[in-house]
Amino acid sequence: MLRLRDATRAEDAVQETFLAALKGGSTFSGRAAERSWLVGILKNKIFDYFRKASRETSFTDLEFYSDEEDGSFVPDGLGKDSWLHDRGPHDWSGPGASLDSEVFWQTFRDCSNKLPKKVGAAFTLREVDDMESREICAMLNVSESNLWVMLHRARMALRRCMEENWFGRKEMPQGKML
């Protein structure tokens, strides 16, 4: 659900998992690993969905937030390409404290859900699944340089969203500087 960001799609994936399990049931042996076997199938179904979704998305996802990058730096003149100070990284205080807060995780979910589908998939596969670039490229059908651009912009966008919606809040918890 967290990965597919859509309840109906998550339900479909679960259904397909059980169907596949039913069909492939004869190949399964050993009761102890039943759960991880099912989770394995489910994971593959999710990857299938990513593959399919990435064939359907047009180029627009790749152009995602080109202004995210362009808008964050001084466009020209003195100090060209340095951070614009209202867009640049400010102090994030007390990350340890924030991790205990439910609102923090809610904010993080909201921010990552704002990423376009393909970019969000790339981000999850890389940051959460720790998949190698080459594998992600094959799955999402993009070149490596495109993938790196997508990840870079995803991180920029996510960082700024978190800063604006969480770390920029007045009642910021005090603690060690990040």
Added chain:
Amino acid sequence: MKFLVRKLDNLSVSCREAARLQSAALDRKLTLLERFGLRCHLLLCKWCSRYGRQIEFLRSVAREQAQDDRHAPLPRLSPEARQRIKRRLQSEKE
């Protein structure tokens, strides 16, 4: 001292480039030249040093969220969906 700073500044990359490189460092090994330019820049720029720490922090947050159910109240299958899947499985069996 001033001389040193100016020298470093000449060798270093821009903030835009430093941000790109720090992100790239999370996905691939940087070349020697890239590492050098980035290091020089980070010695001078607190903004970019912060940026690097923050995107690494976000990576760890993303990982922790996926691993720990407490951070995401996981929705259960709705009763309707449960029924629907049951029916579908039943019909498949027959």
